[in-house]
Amino acid sequence: MTNETAVLASSLGPSLRRWRVLNRVKQQALARDLGVSQSRISRWESGQAEPDAFDRQKITQLLRARPETASDRALLDLVTQAATPVHLVCDLTHRLLAASPARTKDWRVSVADLIDTPLWRFASEGIKVAENGLEDSGWFEPLGPDIVYLTERAEFAELTIPESRIRISRLALSDGRFARLVRDEAPLPA
Template sequence: MTEETAVLQSSLGPSLRRWRVLNRVKQQALAADLGVSQSRISRWESGVLEPDETDRRKITRLLRARPETVSDRALLELVSFASTPVHLVCDLTHRLLAASPKRTQNWHVPVAELMDKPLWRFASQSIREVEHTLDEKGWFEPLGPDIVYQTERAEFAELTIPQSRIRISRLALSDGRYARLVRDDTVAAE
């Protein structure tokens, strides 16, 4: 996985299927748009086949969160001015879309340096483990549940992830793409 396409294979197929169903796009039409066969779309969605790097980039461009409408920008503003530790990322690419001042208190660089960049490289071991179980926990279902988990403290030059209990929620943007709201469920004592 390159940083440019910081997308986990375990997320790609279910995300593609969910986007296609919600936008009422048939596999055949999507296949024509991407220049592949309908059976290839089916195998990607089921996880039987991984797209090559070129196809992965096409899919990522298609699915990456683009908060462009007034309501989407309002969500970014709410997160940016929240009084609690919270941030919003693209659900597929983990690109930072917004962060609250309480969240950025543990960051060692200005938020602008991380904005619109994947945060996956900063994932602690427990975050990585949870990410690989999202599909089995129903994350990609139409009314998928919030996921709550503990994360350990992780130190990076750019930021510190404090030990905490995290709640992630999957939010549909106006165009059917998804963002992930990441909140501290309870702030653990350090």
């Protein structure tokens, strides 16, 4: 499994359902567009089945965040100019879309080296646990809540993830796809 699809096993079906509902696309129409049966779409969305590699790639291309409009670019600008540790990733693939200077202070590579690269390989155990609990928390519902979790310090050749309390918020882009805003909450006491 590639880095881009590493987290899709748990989030692809719910993400597909959320995208379809919010964009008012019926399962039958989506099935026709993807060249599969309506029942296959239903099984993917419910988690009863997973798409094969070819279908996963088609779905990923459909759902991956593409901040292309002026308003989406303004969101990227706000993130890159933020004074606090914050970054924006594609909600489905975890590809980095933007990061603030405060976020990148612990990085040993430039932001340009990581833009459009999935960050999942840098996930700490705390991040993985939070990711695995997203569906139970209502994250994939059309009006899902922010999620707050703790992550421990994790060292990688490219960057350090500091011990922190993280808040993630799902933001709809102009085209109906989703990005995830990742913010540090108040620092943990020393």
